[in-house]
Amino acid sequence: MQEVRLTVRPASLADVRSVVELRLANAEAHLALDPGSYRVPQREAVVRHFTAMLADEPRRDAVLVAETREGRVVGMVEVLRHPDPPEHQILRPEPSAQVHTVVLPDVGGCGVGAALLEAAERWATDRGITYLSAGIHPSC
Numbered sequence: 001m002q003e004v005r006l007t008v009r010p011a012s013l014a015d016v017r018s019v020v021e022l023r024l025a026n027a028e029a030h031l032a033l034d035p036g037s038y039r040v041p042q043r044e045a046v047v048r049h050f051t052a053m054l055a056d057e058p059r060r061d062a063v064l065v066a067e068t069r070e071g072r073v074v075g076m077v078e079v080l081r082h083p084d085p086p087e088h089q090i091l092r093p094e095p096s097a098q099v100h101t102v103v104l105p106d107v108g109g110c111g112v113g114a115a116l117l118e119a120a121e122r123w124a125t126d127r128g129i130t131y132l133s134a135g136i137h138p139s140c
Contacts, residue, residue, distance in 0.1 A: 006112065008119040011063040011076065013054050018073035019063060020046045026102040064119050066103075066112045075103035077116040079123060079132075096131035097124055 011019055023046050030038035053063060066075040078100040084093035099120050103112045124132055 006066045006068050006074065006115060008064055008066050008115050010059075011050075011054055011065045013051065015063075015065055015073060016047060016050050016054060019050050019065065019076050022073070022076050022102040022104070023050075025104070029105075061097075062120070062123050064116060064123065066116050074107045075101065075112040075116050077101045077120045079120050079129075081129065094131055095127070095129045096133065097129050099132055099134050101134070 020043065024040065024043065027038065027040040031040055050063065053059070053061060061081055062077075062079040064077050064079070065073045067073050079097050080100070081095070081097045084095075085091040099117070101113055101116050101120075103116070121132065
């Protein structure tokens, strides 16, 4: 596949519709893989989540979108910070976050996911986050 020319940028409230569609399409794809582990969330809940997240200033977490030169959002990465351990625990705080990526199937293999992860790493590094993880749930 050919690499797609795109821009990765922070999502805004104007992107809520696009990121909701990405989340729901990703949920449908995961549900088809393993209905025992995945579900399709209610659209209204996803709209509320992203509306609240993108209206929050300054943002604790991030949603970055990959957009083609034509203005089509073709992927996103959500970076969700983990809370520090409570003061009574012995673990030292390690700034960390989990990433969730979604790329539209028609641009898979074109470098969109790599660009999103690179942007997520830059965002995290700029905020002192030293550890990123991605939850992968293989079906048995």
